[in-house]
Each structure stands twice: as C-alpha cells, then as structure tokens.
Amino acid sequence: MQEDFRLILDLVTLLAAASVGGLLASALRQPALLGYLLGGTIVGPAGLGWIKELIQVETLAQFGVALLLFTLGVEFSLGELKKVKAIALGGGTLQIVLTIAVTSSVALMMGWLTSPVQGIFLGAILSLSSTAVVIKSLMERNEMETPHGQVMLGILVVQDLALGLMLAVLPALNEPAEAISISVASALLRIGLFAIAAIGFGTYIVPRLLRMLAKTESQELFLLGVVTLCLGIALVTYYLGFSIEMGAFVAGLMISEVEYADQTLTYVEPLRDLLAALFFVSVGMLIDPVFLWNHLEVILGLVCLVLIGKFLIVAPIVRLFGYSLRTALIAGFGLGQIGEFSFVLTAQGQALGLVSRQVYLLILGTTALTLVLTPFLLKLMPQVLNWAETIPGLTGFFDRTAMPLGMSEERPLENHVVVCGYGRIGKKVVQLLQSHNYPVVAIDSTERAIQQLRGAGIPYIYGNAASLHVLQAAGIDRASAMAIAVHDPMSTRLCLKRALELSPDLDVVVETDLEKDIEMLYQLGAWEVVQSEFEVSLEVATHLLMGVGFPLSGIRREIEQIRQHHYLDLRPERSASDVARELQSATQDLNGKWYDLPERSPLIGMTIEQTDLRRLTGVSLLAIRRRDGEELDYPDSQVNFEVGDKLLLVGEPEEFATVEDLAKGEIAVPREHRSCQWLTVPDRSLNRGKTLSELDLRRQYAVQVQAIRREAHFIRFPHGDTAIEGGDRLLLCGARTSLQRVRDAIALAEEGVSTPVSVAIGSGRDRP
Structure with missing residues (x-):
C-alpha cells in the first residue's frame, strides 16, 4: 500500500475511533476525553493493530x-x-x-x-x-x-x-x-x-x-x-x-x-477541537492493555x-x-x-x-x-x-479555612450593596454605585483585585464569596442588596444560597455566562438573573428597532417582558430529558436529594408559594416528579403538591430534616398575613441566656422563632430549651405589629442602659 494512502487510512481510522469512543462516553455521561483514549487503545498497536504510521499520526497530534x-x-x-x-x-x-x-x-x-x-x-x-x-x-x-x-x-x-x-x-x-x-x-x-x-x-x-x-x-x-x-x-x-x-x-x-482575539478564537476553535481529539486518541494508542x-x-x-x-x-x-x-x-x-x-x-x-x-x-x-x-x-x-462540609466533625475545620483573609478597616455597616467578584462586570457595578454615592462592599478572592480595591479606597473583603464567614464579615444581613458576578458556576450557586440563609429577603442580582443556569438561579432565590449574551442582544435590538422607527416605549415594554420571562424567547428549545440531565448534574454539586412526600402530608394541596419552603427550611425545590412519571423541572410558585410527589431538594442535612418535620405535620406552616423577619440579639442584652420557653414569645405575642443563626451554625425550628446568646440572629414569624413588639421586648435595655436598644432587623419585603 502506498505510504501517503496508508497515512490517510490511519487518519480516517483514528477519527472514526474518536467519534465512536466519544459517542460511547457521551451515552455513559462521561467526558468525551475518555472515549478518545479508549478509541486509541482499541485501534492502536497494542489493540487491533490497525494503525501503522505512528510517527506521522503523532506529528499531527502534536499540532x-x-x-x-x-x-x-x-x-x-x-x-x-x-x-x-x-x-x-x-x-x-x-x-x-x-x-x-x-x-x-x-x-x-x-x-x-x-x-x-x-x-x-x-x-x-x-x-x-x-x-x-x-x-x-x-x-x-x-x-x-x-x-x-x-x-x-x-x-x-x-x-x-x-x-x-x-x-x-x-x-x-x-x-x-x-x-x-x-x-x-x-x-x-x-x-x-x-x-x-x-x-x-x-x-x-x-x-x-x-x-x-x-x-x-x-x-x-x-x-x-x-x-x-x-x-x-x-x-x-x-x-x-x-x-x-x-x-x-x-x-x-x-x-x-x-x-482580533475573539475573531481568532472563532476561526481556530473548530480546527483545534479536531486535532486535539486526534492527540488524545494518539495517547490512547500508547496504552498496552x-x-x-x-x-x-x-x-x-x-x-x-x-x-x-x-x-x-x-x-x-x-x-x-x-x-x-x-x-x-x-x-x-x-x-x-x-x-x-x-x-x-x-x-x-x-x-x-x-x-x-x-x-x-x-x-x-x-x-x-x-x-x-x-x-x-x-x-x-x-x-x-x-x-x-456537611459532616459534623469536619464542618468546623472547613469553616476555619474559609475565614476572610483580610478586609478594609472602614466598611459600611448597613443599607449597603455587596458586590461579589471584582472582575470585568463587578468593577463596572461598583463604579456605577459609587458614582451615585451608594455605600458598597466588594468581595474577591484574588490578590490582584484586592490591590486594586485598596488603591481605589473601596471597602473590601478578601476571601471566598461562597463562605458564610466572608458573607457575615460583609454584613450581608444588614445589606440592602447584593450582586454576584463570579465566573465559577458552583461558587455562584453556593454564594446565592448561603447569602439567602443569612438574609432570606435580600435583593440578589446574579450575572451568569451559562444560559442553562438561569432557571436554577431563580429557583435558588435570585431576584434577577442577567445573562451577558442575551443582554447584549437586547441592547443591539433596541438600537436597531429605534433606528427603523419603532417607539421607544413599546421596545422597552417588550424587552421587559423578555426579561420577566427569563429570556425564554431567546433561548433555544431544549428537550425535557436534556433539562433533567442538566438539573441532576447541577444538584450533585449542591448536595441535592429526592424526597418522597408522605401521602397524608399537610402540604398536599398547597402551592409552593403557600408552603414557603425556602424561608421556612432553607432548602430550594428544583423539581417535582409526579406519581405518573411526569417531571416538573423548575416548577412555578403556583404549582400544587399532590399525593405521590417526589421532590428534588437542595440543602444541608439539617435542612432536609426540617423539611421532613414540615411534611409530616410536626411543624405548622405559618398562616397567611404573617411576615418573617430577622432580629439580632445585642451582645449585652439582658435577655441573653434565657431559653425560648422562658421568653414565651408564642403565647405572649403569637410570634414563632423559626430559626437561629449562631456564627456558622443554622438552627431550624429550635426547641424551647434552646438558650439565646448575644449576637444570635432570630428568624421571627408573625403579624407585623407583633414583630415590632417582640423586637422591643428582646432588645430591652442592655446592661447599664435604660431605654430600648435598636437592633438590626430584616426588611420583611415580600417577593414579587
């Protein structure tokens, strides 16, 4: 056989092996890279021996x-x-x-x-x-x-x-x-x-x-x-x-x-992917089973x-x-x-x-x-x-390593905006907020960004934005809003979830590069999710439509509808199986599990909005699987729970335990016209050391303590013998007037002070 034709035959064989191996890996939901290595092993010298011109193939693989x-x-x-x-x-x-x-x-x-x-x-x-x-x-x-x-x-x-x-x-x-x-x-x-x-x-x-x-x-x-x-x-x-x-x-x-960097990438990437696959197949040929x-x-x-x-x-x-x-x-x-x-x-x-x-x-x-x-x-x-991180013996160890590495001495204490990520987008957000004299705190984990923040005199926290300790140092519980512009999808999700644990009513805007994460982030509690490519498309369309004579008011109304519908008009239609696969993959990174709703659960017949699962338990509900096999991914707040439902939840073990108590009726869902607010117990409060039974808030004010945040620990529905400590943050639920009275009662005179002390308390806003 002619040498040049032999090389062509070897290349076709290798590309075919890469294709088959990649398809097999994809079917098994494994990286395509493993399929390429397997394909090379099968057709290589130690396998079927179909490849003869090894040197020429390896040269192309180097390209x-x-x-x-x-x-x-x-x-x-x-x-x-x-x-x-x-x-x-x-x-x-x-x-x-x-x-x-x-x-x-x-x-x-x-x-x-x-x-x-x-x-x-x-x-x-x-x-x-x-x-x-x-x-x-x-x-x-x-x-x-x-x-x-x-x-x-x-x-x-x-x-x-x-x-x-x-x-x-x-x-x-x-x-x-x-x-x-x-x-x-x-x-x-x-x-x-x-x-x-x-x-x-x-x-x-x-x-x-x-x-x-x-x-x-x-x-x-x-x-x-x-x-x-x-x-x-x-x-x-x-x-x-x-x-x-x-x-x-x-x-x-x-x-x-x-x-011309972007243009270069656009032209070179297809050729790169083809030859890179050839390289991994050639590596597979070196494996001798x-x-x-x-x-x-x-x-x-x-x-x-x-x-x-x-x-x-x-x-x-x-x-x-x-x-x-x-x-x-x-x-x-x-x-x-x-x-x-x-x-x-x-x-x-x-x-x-x-x-x-x-x-x-x-x-x-x-x-x-x-x-x-x-x-x-x-x-x-x-x-x-x-x-x-969920194992009791290791939680404290991971917590210690997630402490802030540094922070500016002067930082706003309340009604500020926390910006997570001081990259290309985060930097612009901080500049715009400061141009309107709005207090801001930036969080970043890179030394280079921290140096820029120091030089500009911008309040900062040096650390991982997904850490509870870092978020607490940024005063997330007293902030008015938060923007997340972190490039790591997993860190973005964790940052959002943990921020809402500290401040359930916080207005959080999240920027993401991945369109498949949009619904996930909304379901985790984001008020607004901004996808960079879609926003650029909307701005370009706005300019073009105005240029051809469309009224600006009509354009803005249509664009606002697109945003309210989470860019669905711009996103490609995906099959239910693709969405379910992506959802399952994402929940693995976020500690997700399926939970069988008890047949006589008091939640049956209630809507997701009525149960208010995220606020009451801390979990996020990402999917419902009906008894007949139908799966509702990213269900709407008006969806009802039915007999035989399986719920895909994301949360921590103690949060899952709280969901089970709620689903079994051991914990009551708050009635309508009730609000939930966070209240911080002053360090010198005369009430510190008292148990919840001694405070007796339920009988006196018809207010229930549904959670206690104590440093990095989160106690859902604490027992009556739980003693409160200075610095504790209590999640109280009840009528707004009752909540005000409780605030004054718990914040009664500090040691040596004869007047009620004002404490930090959440806004209690209702989500739109």
Whole structure:
C-alpha cells in the first residue's frame, strides 16, 4: 500500500475511533476525553493493530496540542496570567523542586533505583502534569475562571516552561557538575532571550500582521495566517530546545492583547477541537492493555503513590500561597497525574540509558491510567467536598479555612450593596454605585483585585464569596442588596444560597455566562438573573428597532417582558430529558436529594408559594416528579403538591430534616398575613441566656422563632430549651405589629442602659 494512502487510512481510522469512543462516553455521561483514549487503545498497536504510521499520526497530534495551548493563550491573556503569577512562579517552581527531591529520596531509600541521577530523572517525569487533559476537563465543566482553574493553569504554564530546561539538562545528567551548570545556564539564557523577543514581537509585529489579515475580509486567509503564526513561533521554541506547546501558548498570549482575539478564537476553535481529539486518541494508542493486566498490581500501586504523593505536595503549596482549603484540595488532585510531555522525557531517558525497557513501560502504563482518572477526579472532588462540609466533625475545620483573609478597616455597616467578584462586570457595578454615592462592599478572592480595591479606597473583603464567614464579615444581613458576578458556576450557586440563609429577603442580582443556569438561579432565590449574551442582544435590538422607527416605549415594554420571562424567547428549545440531565448534574454539586412526600402530608394541596419552603427550611425545590412519571423541572410558585410527589431538594442535612418535620405535620406552616423577619440579639442584652420557653414569645405575642443563626451554625425550628446568646440572629414569624413588639421586648435595655436598644432587623419585603 502506498505510504501517503496508508497515512490517510490511519487518519480516517483514528477519527472514526474518536467519534465512536466519544459517542460511547457521551451515552455513559462521561467526558468525551475518555472515549478518545479508549478509541486509541482499541485501534492502536497494542489493540487491533490497525494503525501503522505512528510517527506521522503523532506529528499531527502534536499540532492538536499546539492549537489547544494556542487558543488557551488567546483566552487567558497576560492580564489573567498576572492574577496567579505568585502561585505560578513561586508555587510551580517549588512543586517541581519538591517532587524531584521527594521522588529521588524515596526511590533511593526503597532501593528502587541505583543512582541519584536516576532519581532526579524519575522526579522530573513525575513533576509534570497534563496540560492538555486538565485544560480539556476544566473547559468541559466551564471552570477555567474558577480559583482552582486559575491556580492549576498557572502551575501548568511553569511546568511547560520547565520541560525545556529538563530536556536541555537531561543529556548532561551523567556528566560532571560543571556540565550540568553550563546546560542550566544556557537554557535560562535562551528562555530570557525568547521572552524579550516575544514581548517585542507581540507588541509591534503581531497587531500589524492581524490588521493586515483582517483587511482582506477573507476567513481563509485570516485562519491561514493565524495558524502559520502559531506554528511558526512553536517551531522557534522547538529549535531553542523547548516544547512546541510552550511556543503555541506564547503565540496565543500575544494575540490575546489585540482586538482580533475573539475573531481568532472563532476561526481556530473548530480546527483545534479536531486535532486535539486526534492527540488524545494518539495517547490512547500508547496504552498496552495486556501489559497493564500482567502488571496490574504494580501499576495500580504506582498510580496510588503518584496521585497521593503529588497531592501531598501540591495541596500544601496552594494553601501556603493563601488559597482556600477547597481550592487547594481540588488543585492537589487535579494536578496529581503524570503529564503527556513525560512521554518525551521518558523516551529520551531510555535512549540515554537512564531507564530500562521494563521501567519505561511501567511509566507509560502509570501515566496512561493517571490521565484516564483525572477527568473523574476533577468531576468528583467538588461533590466530595460538598459532602465533607456537611459532616459534623469536619464542618468546623472547613469553616476555619474559609475565614476572610483580610478586609478594609472602614466598611459600611448597613443599607449597603455587596458586590461579589471584582472582575470585568463587578468593577463596572461598583463604579456605577459609587458614582451615585451608594455605600458598597466588594468581595474577591484574588490578590490582584484586592490591590486594586485598596488603591481605589473601596471597602473590601478578601476571601471566598461562597463562605458564610466572608458573607457575615460583609454584613450581608444588614445589606440592602447584593450582586454576584463570579465566573465559577458552583461558587455562584453556593454564594446565592448561603447569602439567602443569612438574609432570606435580600435583593440578589446574579450575572451568569451559562444560559442553562438561569432557571436554577431563580429557583435558588435570585431576584434577577442577567445573562451577558442575551443582554447584549437586547441592547443591539433596541438600537436597531429605534433606528427603523419603532417607539421607544413599546421596545422597552417588550424587552421587559423578555426579561420577566427569563429570556425564554431567546433561548433555544431544549428537550425535557436534556433539562433533567442538566438539573441532576447541577444538584450533585449542591448536595441535592429526592424526597418522597408522605401521602397524608399537610402540604398536599398547597402551592409552593403557600408552603414557603425556602424561608421556612432553607432548602430550594428544583423539581417535582409526579406519581405518573411526569417531571416538573423548575416548577412555578403556583404549582400544587399532590399525593405521590417526589421532590428534588437542595440543602444541608439539617435542612432536609426540617423539611421532613414540615411534611409530616410536626411543624405548622405559618398562616397567611404573617411576615418573617430577622432580629439580632445585642451582645449585652439582658435577655441573653434565657431559653425560648422562658421568653414565651408564642403565647405572649403569637410570634414563632423559626430559626437561629449562631456564627456558622443554622438552627431550624429550635426547641424551647434552646438558650439565646448575644449576637444570635432570630428568624421571627408573625403579624407585623407583633414583630415590632417582640423586637422591643428582646432588645430591652442592655446592661447599664435604660431605654430600648435598636437592633438590626430584616426588611420583611415580600417577593414579587
């Protein structure tokens, strides 16, 4: 068979394997990446042996990784890279050095290797993580903008840079120390010269080149020029002794600062996805199932050692740089695999005699399994952490790690707006509020944003906006409104839910990039959900309609209706099964469960609005499954509960227990014309230390204490023997006049004060 035709046949075979494997993974609701790896294993040399031209296929696969890193650079931008420069440069370098040191020490002590040189080589291999697999997994879960996504990306960039240094030093490992020093110095010099040249080229040449290509108004020419630029810079880095992937990433960073970045992404992404799939299939071809099976115990042991060992190195480093425990744990497991670039190092090491053929195959098998496990770990870790945070023994531990890292001394105490996220949108919101002299507090978890807030003199809280401690420090219970502009979908949901736990009547506006999250956020309690793309479309349509003569009042009325209907007129129609699947996936991240409504429950026949589940119990109702199998996703407030209903609830274990008490009739639903308000007990109140039975609010005022918020603890429907403490926040329900009388009674004279003391109390507004 002719060689060129053989290559075409191999490419068709690989693409077909990727398609079938991807479809199988999708059907099993797994990342498509796993399907690509499986397809490559089946058609590769160790499987059916259908692929013959391995070198040519692997060369094309390298183009796929190069384009993947190129588009990442375009999306990431130098501005984003600066946000994590500390953890990237300091943490990434420390991680590589510690991995090499620990691996060398352990391997030599256990007698696995015979010389320190072999230990250094093995440590270098283990220190590299998979840029391609991690990025692909983060992109599929829309987590590139999350704190753990940014941290992992920063460390991965440094690892890719270090690969060039490792390749330069590798041939000199068996030489005297002077030769190693010369190799290191030479590599560092080349890196410095390349960085200087890249800055100059990106500043003066790239913008002019892209403008020239854009003026042709030819998509083909623009794509051809951009790909040539990407691969050209990648080849330069290759000839300098570094990886082509690093060069492609640098090329993307150059374009990210130019006005044609979005256009570049639009043209390159389809080609990138095709060739990236080819890369993952080619990695799958390296997996030898027979060898894995024959050495299964050894390889599984090595996989556990690698995952646990790298986790124990990465997670403490991330914590050391001031990130939350949650971010550190996810990053630790997310970077626990051995990267695909380790194949290059391993092959070089075998050629230089640093490892035997047996060790080479063991490294390949271990690497392959860690790559396969990574998407599962990144998907599973947030769910495991959500579950762990509900365990009584661990709750306090997680709480301590979620404390604010810093805050401005002077902050508004009441009637202010809390803005979560000081990014592109959050910054504009703060500017507009301050232009109207409205008090504001900004929350952000990045050092760069906090520095900007300090410089501008804006009150801030440095920490995770989804933390109860951070929200309490921001005075969320005394705020008039809240805006959430956090890029991480899971953090957005948690921030919304926990803010409403502290202040159930709070006016919360949420910005989201995902249209599938709109109904979820409304159901969790948001007053308004803003979707960026839809809002841009509405503004463009407004301008065009006004230009052709439509009256402005009519346009505004129609747009307002679109917003009130949650953009349904603009959103593509989705099948009920797609909505149910997305809902199930989201509730896994939020600790969701199905609850069977008792057949004689007093809730049967009542509407969702009448039961007021969120205020009374803290849970959010996201779906109802009828006895006949019909499923109502994101049910309307006027939907009635029926016999045999199953309820999909999101909440904490104690909140689920309260729902069960309510559904069984052990707790009564408040009657109509009753309000619920929060009241804070002063620290020096004469009533502190008294039990609820002693206060006897139900008999004296017909007011019920439905919840107590005590620091990070939330007590729903407390017993009569529960004593109140200074600083407690009580959720009281009753007639408005009665609530006013209770406020005066509980806030009776503080020690040494003879007049009633005013306390913080919620507005008690009814939701529209």
